[in-house]
Amino acid sequence: MYSAASGGLAACLYLLTGAFLGIRLARAGQTNLPGKATILALILVAIALHGAVLGTSIVQPDGMNLGFFNALSFTGWLIAVLLLLCSLVRPVENLGIVLLPFAATTVVLALIFPSSRIVTDAARWRLELHILISMTAYALLALAAVQAILLAVQDRRLRRRHPGGFLRGIPPLVTMETLLFQMITAGFTALTLALLSGFLFLDDIFAQHLVHKTVLSIAAWGVFGILLWGRARFGWRGRIAIRWTLAGFGVLVLAYFGSKLVLELVLQRG
Incomplete structure (x- = not known):
């Protein structure tokens, strides 16, 4: 019951904050807005509640429960955490218009569809470190993907000479590109x-159950590596x-959640 209440409140705060961001961006320049x-305070409270839910659902005595929807919820939480941290030093909080509703969705799905896949290993801390680094990479590149979408909208509006509207509430194009590559x-x-x-x-x-994830992750790494090389060269x-x-990012989504969805929800394998 506690997890359901905390998760529901976290989802509501995520959605409320995302709505505030959307309204603030649409009405850029007005002073009577949050x-x-x-x-950031609302995001912090939502993250704390979401984290409490994850603490009871993922952390188990015999390992980490990283069933599909738990893993998705953990990813949503990590994306919200990174969004908050990045927003403290960079003007990227508007990415929450997309990312916070996503985080809310992951909380709700994990509560509605509880899943169980205990991840154990003899060297447990090493496996947990690998999982944490992998999810952090996914979350950072999710931020980049949403930044790229916002940049695409901004670029299109400028090309069509429609500089008004929400463009007044986001940084200039050059700054947006710099943030993207960071x-x-x-x-x-x-x-x-x-x-x-x-x-x-x-x-x-x-191994058979990891080969798709590994190959696609390497492919995604190659795509981003080529992009950074092309930027520098x-x-x-x-x-x-x-x-x-x-x-x-599309390849990376397939690497983790695509293969995980097929293995766990379609083929019913761990």
């Missing part, structure tokens, strides 16, 4: 560490950067 400090660099670094920790800590990273930006970012 400020950034209020927005997120990609951080996510790519975390993904590199995740792959390295997988090769070091997992007995057989190319040829100055890739704009639409090229957006397309490569979304393509890389």
Whole structure:
């Protein structure tokens, strides 16, 4: 009952904050709207409640319960945490318009569809470290993907000479691109560490139940690596950067949640 109440309240706060952000962006320039400090405080409370739910559902005496919907909820929580931290030092809180409703959805799904897949290993701390790094990489690149979508909308409106509206509430195009590549660099670094920790800590990273995840993760790593190389070597930006970012994130989604969905929910295998 406690988890359901906390999870429900967390979901409501995520949705409320996302709505506030949407209204604030649509009415940029007005002063009677929630400020950034209020927005971040609401996110913090939602994160705390969400974290309490995860603490009871994921942390088990014999290992981590990372069934599909638990893993999805943990990812939503981690995305919200990174959004909060990044928003303290960068003007990226508007990404919450998309990311906070996603986090709310993950909380609700985990409560409605409780799943059980206990992850255990002889060297448990190593496995947990690998999982944490992998999920952090996914969350960082999720931020980058939403940033790329916002950048695409911004670029399109500017090309069509419609500079008004919500564009007044977000940073200039050059700043948005800089933020995008900062997120990609951080996510790519975390993904590199995740792959390295997988090769070091997992007995057989190319085992039958991991091969799809491993191959697709390496493919996503390659996509983001090429994008960063193209940025440094040829100055890739704009639409090229957006397309490569979304393509890389799409592959990464398939790598983790695509294969996990098929294995656990379709084939009923761990």
